[in-house]
Amino acid sequence: xxxxxxxxxxxxxxxxxxxxxxxxxxxxxxxxxxxxxxxxxxxxxxxxxxxxxxxxxxxxxxxxxxxxxxxxxxxxxxxxxxxxxx
Amino acid sequence: xxxxxxxxxxxxxxxxxxxxxxxxxxxxxxxxxxxxxxxxxxxxxxxxxxxxxxxxxxxxxxxxxxxxxxxxxxxxxxxxxxxxxxxxxxxxxxxxxxxxxxxxxxxxxxxx
Amino acid sequence: xxxxxxxxxxxxxxxxxxxxxxxxxxxxxxxxxxxxxxxxxxxxxxxxxxxxxxxxxxxxxxxxxxxxxxxxxxxxxxxxxxxxxxxxxxxxxxxxxxxxxxxxxxxxxxxxxxxxxxxxxxxxxxxxxxxxxxxxxxxxxxxxxxxxxxxxxxxxxxxxxxxxxxxxxx
Numbered sequence: 300x301x302x303x304x305x306x307x308x309x310x311x312x313x314x315x316x317x318x319x320x321x322x323x324x325x326x327x328x329x330x331x332x333x334x335x336x337x338x339x340x341x342x343x344x345x346x347x348x349x350x351x352x353x354x355x356x357x358x359x360x361x362x363x364x365x366x367x368x369x370x371x372x373x374x375x376x377x378x379x380x381x382x383x384x385x
Numbered sequence: 386x387x388x389x390x391x392x393x394x395x396x397x398x399x400x401x402x403x404x405x406x407x408x409x410x411x412x413x414x415x416x417x418x419x420x421x422x423x424x425x426x427x428x429x430x431x432x433x434x435x436x437x438x439x440x441x442x443x444x445x446x447x448x449x450x451x452x453x454x455x456x457x458x459x460x461x462x463x464x465x466x467x468x469x470x471x472x473x474x475x476x477x478x479x480x481x482x483x484x485x486x487x488x489x490x491x492x493x494x495x496x497x
Numbered sequence: 498x499x500x501x502x503x504x505x506x507x508x509x510x511x512x513x514x515x516x517x518x519x520x521x522x523x524x525x526x527x528x529x530x531x532x533x534x535x536x537x538x539x540x541x542x543x544x545x546x547x548x549x550x551x552x553x554x555x556x557x558x559x560x561x562x563x564x565x566x567x568x569x570x571x572x573x574x575x576x577x578x579x580x581x582x583x584x585x586x587x588x589x590x591x592x593x594x595x596x597x598x599x600x601x602x603x604x605x606x607x608x609x610x611x612x613x614x615x616x617x618x619x620x621x622x623x624x625x626x627x628x629x630x631x632x633x634x635x636x637x638x639x640x641x642x643x644x645x646x647x648x649x650x651x652x653x654x655x656x657x658x659x660x661x662x663x664x665x666x667x
Contacts, residue, residue: 300392301395301443303395304392304395304396304398304399307399308395308399308402308436308439311402311405312406315402315406315408315409318409318410318413319412321413322412328473328478330418330469330472334418334422334469335412335421335425337425337466338408338409338429341405341458341462342409342429344454345405345432348454349440351447352398352443357447360450360454364450364523367454367457370461370465371461371462371464371465374465374468374469375468379468381472381476382471382472382475404581404585410589411584414588415593416593419626420595420638420640423624423625423626423640424588426621426626427620428581430577431581434577449522450522452522453519453522453523463616463620467620467626470627470638480599481595484597484598484599486645487599489628489629489636
């Protein structure tokens with residue numbers, strides 16, 4: 300039962316990722332792409348956590364944490380760059 | 386007991402990813418960058434928190450590390466959205482025509 | 498090295514505790530080598546950034562503040578869920594009923610941490626996103642704007658969180 304739910308959750312997360320990717324490709328502004336990218340990263344964190352649950356490997360959670368950190372720094376840096384060219 | 390926790394964890398995972406999907410839908414449907422940020426940031430925050438809670442039900446021994454990821458996201462997710470929205474506004478990214486007022490623009494419009 | 502004023506010393510001490518806690522949670526272990534490395538690194542960072550991290554250590558530690566913190570967390574989680582249901586309702590509606598606006602609201606909070614938490618909380622509550630903070634004024638993007646009037650907007654957006662944060666941070 301739990302396995303079926305995990306699979307279903309993974310499908311939903313995949314769809315969310317695709318929708319964000321659509322916005323990433325369509326734009327039209329760079330800002331729209333940054334928002335889409337941010338959402339894609341956070342959906343990926345969920346993906347990594349699901350992977351950790353399925354594979355039963357806690358070390359993936361460290362990857363998720365570092366990913367969250369990089370996503371945050373990435374958005375801040377890009378926003379600063381777009382605002383005044385670093 | 387473990388079986389109940391497993392089912393609860395699975396349901397939380399599905400609930401969380403459902404919100405992620407709604408966030409993705411908002412990202413596609415919303416008319417301008419500010420509304421997209423709104424849909425994106427809220428849905429991903431709650432969606433990820435629920436997913437993390439679900440994972441904690443399935444693996445109770447991971448709870449502390451999952452909590453750490455959750456707290457981190459709770460702090461950084463809104464912050465990056467605000468920085469992004471602020472940057473977009475400073476760069477005069479247009480709001481949708483449906484926008485009724487923009488008090489920030491009225492006050493800082495001249496200096497740009 | 499000059500003697501550190503008491504205020505800074507307390508702030509560095511609080512940073513140390515915070516970093517150490519983060520480190521132990523990250524490692525999930527209380528083994529002595531983990532604790533020693535963590536203590537050395539946390540102490541070094543806390544001393545180097547004793548001003549920069551002070552934003553994390555402005556909290557008051559009175560019983561009332563701790564009570565307000567729990568109240569705040571409860572209220573925040575409730576608002577976060579409401580916020581998502583609100584956005585879901587807007588997004589799933591075929592007509593996409595958005596009528597956004599950027600309004601200006603006022604806060605009584607004085608501390609930087611209090612204002613930061615307020616801005617973050619606003620971003621995660623129904624339909625609102627903090628776009629800019631200028632001293633005691635916040636500019637908020639509102640997906641389904643209900644009031645452009647400053648006092649009314651302040652009451653609807655800010656007041657709920659402010660009553661808790663005021664006790665926690667001032």
